[in-house]
Amino acid sequence: MNIIKTQPKSITTDSTKYCPGCGHGIILRLIGEVVDELGIRERMILTAPVGCAVVLYDYIFCDVVECAHGRAPAVGTAIKRVHPDKFVLIYQGDGDLAAIGMAEIIHAANRGENMSVIFVNNATYGMTGGQMAPTTLIGQKTTTSPSGRTVKGMGKPIRVCELLATLEETKYLERTSINSVRNINKTKAAIRKVFQNQLNGIGFSMVEVLSMCPVGWKVPPIEAVQFIEEQMLNYFPLGVYKDTE
């Protein structure tokens, strides 16, 4: 009996604290796979966000710093400048990156910091229990948009890839999803690309991953996958928004 595929070495074999069906778990495994493949675990410094991924240090075996809410790009900027030879991964949720941390991500992107960003867009604030995020869809009910998000007063969901694409120093921007096996495989390729770019000194690269938060959305995991397919993909088209190589 040979093992063909199992838990990547860089990540924990213990259970995570993520809810059943949470997309963070899939992304975690993809990171583990890419880190193993590129052999960068010992060169890697990860910035964990405030959000459900806050305890990433319990899940990935590398140096980790837990950042204040929204500030991972500022923290990462400093770390990368202190250690330009190290690999710096910025991991952020949509509340973290697109609400409180909007200024920090824009400026890190605009400065063209040579960092890799994984932006987990699950259209809600998972950790605090399912409030409206900047990426919450129109009509989507959350605990702070109980009748569904409306354009009037709350605005439309922010499309982060499109926004950052206007900044010249962003080098690679792709939106992917993890709602299907095929899309998960594409997400892995995008993560690889975004990592490789930093290793090659290309500059600021980000993958935005549309991800399930069944608990925040208050639906069973299977319906969460369908929600991405049927609702999110329309508003957040997948694809490469920038590739300047």
Add this chain to the structure above:
Amino acid sequence: MNIIKTQPKSITTDSTKYCPGCGHGIILRLIGEVVDELGIRERMILTAPVGCAVVLYDYIFCDVVECAHGRAPAVGTAIKRVHPDKFVLIYQGDGDLAAIGMAEIIHAANRGENMSVIFVNNATYGMTGGQMAPTTLIGQKTTTSPSGRTVKGMGKPIRVCELLATLEETKYLERTSINSVRNINKTKAAIRKVFQNQLNGIGFSMVEVLSMCPVGWKVPPIEAVQFIEEQMLNYFPLGVYKDTE
């Protein structure tokens, strides 16, 4: 002897504290003219930024609130919601709007607040003595980029109109300049448009004005005008970036 044109009624006849040749003075007069023409002085609530325009209440005869650095869009949002029938003008410099206040302007724009924004882009921090702003040009020397701004490490100047244009709820975005009589006249038209939009309930409208800061740039006023013409216009093309009417 008839007076054809003189100081608009809405603004002070005293001297301002602006330096000789400062663009803020021209913009002040244009605001005064448009306010007079539209007859909105008594309905108007102005948010003054932290920056050289901080004491706008000494110059314009209307209700004014002095906002913390970068937060005028948040302050204005609240005021407009409390008084939807009043006219709310947001006035911001480039340090104020595009550095510290980046998150607030993006979110106010994204929510489509029905407000008028005048964004004075003078490519530097005037009030604090000429430091690098997010809009400082590549190669431009400032007290905090003494050898000139470089792309590496500091990034390219941020083009705010282009950035905000990606947000669907921005309704009108134009970049103008005040380096010539012709451009000043166009700026006035743009200010009028941006004001009129709010009065018509159209939504978030902004004019970005390329403006001189001779003291921050450390050149005589005439050269400042040339700097806009020769340097800024190349990087910051004038024109209407969005008009959804």
Add this chain to the structure above:
Amino acid sequence: MSDKEINILIAGFGGQGVILVGNVLAYSCIDAGKNVCAMASYGAEVRGGTAKALISISDYEIDSPIIERPNLAIIMNAPSFIKYIDTILPGSPVIINSSMIDMDKAPKSKHDIVKVDATNFAIRMGNIKVANIVMLGAMIKKTGILEPQSVTNGMKRAFYKGKKGLYYINESAFKAGYDMIA
């Protein structure tokens, strides 16, 4: 048990309706004119783990909202049993969901254990989610801390907030649980 403060622990995993039972109890106390104070282990900022609610009921003013040693418990699953059993005052009634707790494998304890096959019964009733109310019914019968009428009144108010229709199946669940105890 009704002359001193009753401090109830309700524990299970998220989704078993632990907090709901706490709310029902609190409403029932209003109906019964008793003082009550409830604390849920609230929506942790990080997911996972067991859920728990602590409810104090008294005829007198309730001071500390912090309960160190509950003197009554409803326990919905095995991990909660293991985690909390030692915090409960010895000798106190502990109502356990025997559908999910195998007492043969469970640690020995000095409590008055009452087994209720709640989850299996609820599945048979057609809604696994009412297991919590089955347990509540059993607890009320066992201890007599509140009149059943107060509890059903409390349930009316608790379910009024959410979907009203849910009241009926829960009322049946409550009665069933109540009747399970001799």
Add this chain to the structure above:
Amino acid sequence: MSDKEINILIAGFGGQGVILVGNVLAYSCIDAGKNVCAMASYGAEVRGGTAKALISISDYEIDSPIIERPNLAIIMNAPSFIKYIDTILPGSPVIINSSMIDMDKAPKSKHDIVKVDATNFAIRMGNIKVANIVMLGAMIKKTGILEPQSVTNGMKRAFYKGKKGLYYINESAFKAGYDMIA
């Protein structure tokens, strides 16, 4: 005047090199082995108004950096004269730039006024900006608070920081100012 603390006010409008004179004086004191402490009214966050520098010179430790009543002044323009003249200790030498201050129109004062046609002279020298150093020269001659050699040494260090070439014209300006006083 050299046995007690000398507190000098230098005032003018922005661009007249008020702060520079303060720096030159401070460097000169280092050269002369005296204690010195200078405060400029710093780049106000709002523009406009007059610029001023306050310099204390002493053979002893200088405590308060705050000067309430200067006992020596260089005043470069009329608004500064009006604004500050009453803060200066009566009887103290006040060197005024008579190119820009019309003493006939100026308020009367009880000071030892020394007129120096500095701006006009500087224009004639080909650089309006050295008017400040002309004034400085006159002040040093008038008061003798420092050896001229210390001041030229101080100027060397002050101009070294910026453009070195500027030293020469300023040296001439200093000498000219020095010679203007009998």
Add this chain to the structure above:
Amino acid sequence: MAENNDTGSDTKRVLMKGNEAVGEAAIKAGCLCYFAYPITPQTETPEYLAKRMEQENLIFLQAESEVAAINMVFGASAAGARVMTSSSSPGISLKQEGISYIAGGELPCVIINVVRGGPGLGNIEAAQADYFQSTRGGGHGDYRCIVLAPNSVQECYDMVMNAFDLADFYRVPVIIQSDGIIGQLVEPFDMHPYKPMFEKLPPKTWALTGCAGRKPNVVRTLYLNPANGLEMHNRKLEERYKKIHSELRWSETYNCDDADIIVIAYGATSRIAKSAIKKHNTNGVKVGLFRLKTLWPWPDVELVEIAKKNKDVKFLVIEMSMGQMLEDVQLSLMDVVPKKDILFYGMGGGWNPTPDGVYEKISEIINK
């Protein structure tokens, strides 16, 4: 001045979380706008208000951050509206610049801090370690906020109403210092209609409403002329703070007469302490409780009175912190009680004393 917690006739006995009662009280008190950003353990307040303010056609806006939220509060208050925000420790830290502006601009508003464990991200359990921040001004400059500390759901409801009145009356920000226990507590309480504390509040003639028919109003904090500008402004504020101190000091005592030991506490810990005290009382031990309802102004006069009455009394300060209010106790009792008679029992960082723990501590003091 006494807090107004009258129970009127339209009163219903209802069950709510402390955080929800805060929201309902705001609506009843005429709060027009609420701006906040989610954070545990206060999120029930925005969640409650999201629903209720929609029903009532009021202004609810989830801000993009705490910084934006506090500046929206600044704006709404400047526009003359009753306005509230809520957050928990890290979010309150982000609001410090804004709070300083609100205080400097003499704007009324209500700020809820449901304190959690710190420093940094800390944890989400109850704590009282933001005491210094609230009472001493975590922001820059000389300013004070009125700080009210509820210890029940009823008080969450009552004090929020009072807070709006006090803010408008004195033109200062009012902080409700709640914590993870009080905010999460579910208790029945009397939901009575809004009963104003003052017969008449000063009209907001300074508010920005457009200058039709009057001179323009300016809301500002910049006073460029230091001597007769900012200095005068600060002296004016100082006078106001003195007035508040003389008019508003709320506290409550329990069995303090004759007590040999008096526990000093506020919020959740005051209730925990009371349990322990009752147990001691049952055993005949003379222990009392001095419970703070205002953390600023601090009821120093009241405490001194007690200290003077009770000869040789010892004080035990209990906090969910390493000792912050302790300093106010010491400052109040200076010259009255020796420092050694002011004892401390505290827990740092999101963990609470228990009734048994307090009981033990008191026993220790007795047996010494």
Add this chain to the structure above:
Amino acid sequence: MAENNDTGSDTKRVLMKGNEAVGEAAIKAGCLCYFAYPITPQTETPEYLAKRMEQENLIFLQAESEVAAINMVFGASAAGARVMTSSSSPGISLKQEGISYIAGGELPCVIINVVRGGPGLGNIEAAQADYFQSTRGGGHGDYRCIVLAPNSVQECYDMVMNAFDLADFYRVPVIIQSDGIIGQLVEPFDMHPYKPMFEKLPPKTWALTGCAGRKPNVVRTLYLNPANGLEMHNRKLEERYKKIHSELRWSETYNCDDADIIVIAYGATSRIAKSAIKKHNTNGVKVGLFRLKTLWPWPDVELVEIAKKNKDVKFLVIEMSMGQMLEDVQLSLMDVVPKKDILFYGMGGGWNPTPDGVYEKISEIINK
């Protein structure tokens, strides 16, 4: 432990602004990174460092805001670098969340606050009204920063060097509490090479450098388990703060022996006071000065010693604030000096006492 301000052989006497000396000292002390945002009256520091750090190939970055700057400091410190930021009052308020994280994460760093008038935008003149904020933690949670208060350009230079050492030694943020006078002052000073305070600093084994050859390092402030997590963490911090208090209290006296009145002051006011004191001394009046060099830990032991020596001495606290340090003086002198003998003379909001003003105030006390 004494501060190290030895004058070595490579020393030059140079002329600089306080704000510039701060920058030069940082470079000499091996500061690798500096992150800040412009604000008057501290802008000379970033301007100076922009030039110098480019020359020295160090990391200078003008951040997009104070919030970003302090989080960059957090990152650089976590990465093991010596790092500094500087700002003035409103900017420091914005950094409060970040400072709480840095303290919670046990990260060393140097923070300069060139205090200006507040609250709000206030003005740009010197002030000392951020005393509470710096010494009590303007951010959330139980934490302390070491606070050094220079009163000359020389001390700006020396104390910044000391600050880096103290930060690394104790793993705490160190604040240099400067002000608009000290920062803008131009004075000659001895620019000596970096002289470390400690023979050896603890190696930064906790720093994030990639985990090659070792277990991963984690820099965090979240401790989910309240009891044995955050509680333990806070107790550990408390122990450290006690240690710092026992090892580091810097103050200086002038003519305190026999004094009937002792002025207590720090920073710019200590020099203003000294002028007034000397004038009184010339007239034979016995006035002394107790000057603080550390604001936290506060030199309470030293002050008490003096108070015990000088019978019936009166203390006069002078601040450019409405009375903040005053509380520390009272706390220190509790049981030793009656409250009425601790007098206060202060100025609010960006305005400074003058030597004559202080002179008068002292005369008043004498003549009473």
Add this chain to the structure above:
Amino acid sequence: MAKKAQVNLEKCKGCDLCIGVCPTGAIHRSGTSNKKGYNYIEINFEKCNGCGACYIICPDCCFTLIETTGSAR
């Protein structure tokens, strides 16, 4: 040699995502709960064709893909 999937039932949180993607219908709920109280899944070893879809979608990394000779589980 055949490829097969194995599942760590103690890690399984019962989210059922794997059931949704399995092309051969080899995965089903066990009907009982594991130590954590989750209704874990089981694999029908015969039906499994070792495609790895479950491995790819499982958020909790419960699966291991193996190459096996026998039919032993």
Add this chain to the structure above:
Amino acid sequence: MAKKAQVNLEKCKGCDLCIGVCPTGAIHRSGTSNKKGYNYIEINFEKCNGCGACYIICPDCCFTLIETTGSAR
């Protein structure tokens, strides 16, 4: 009736922007300074054609455009 520009010399800060835009060269520096110490400008009334360019560019609103019958200033 001719249009002409008038300048408020006390407000003038001597930035010279008007000199740059005047199509007829009617504006020049006065060579002396006003109360504020600025080297203010003067208008050559004869040369001025009243186009208003100076009014438009002046940051300090120093100009007034008038319609006049005589040549009086």
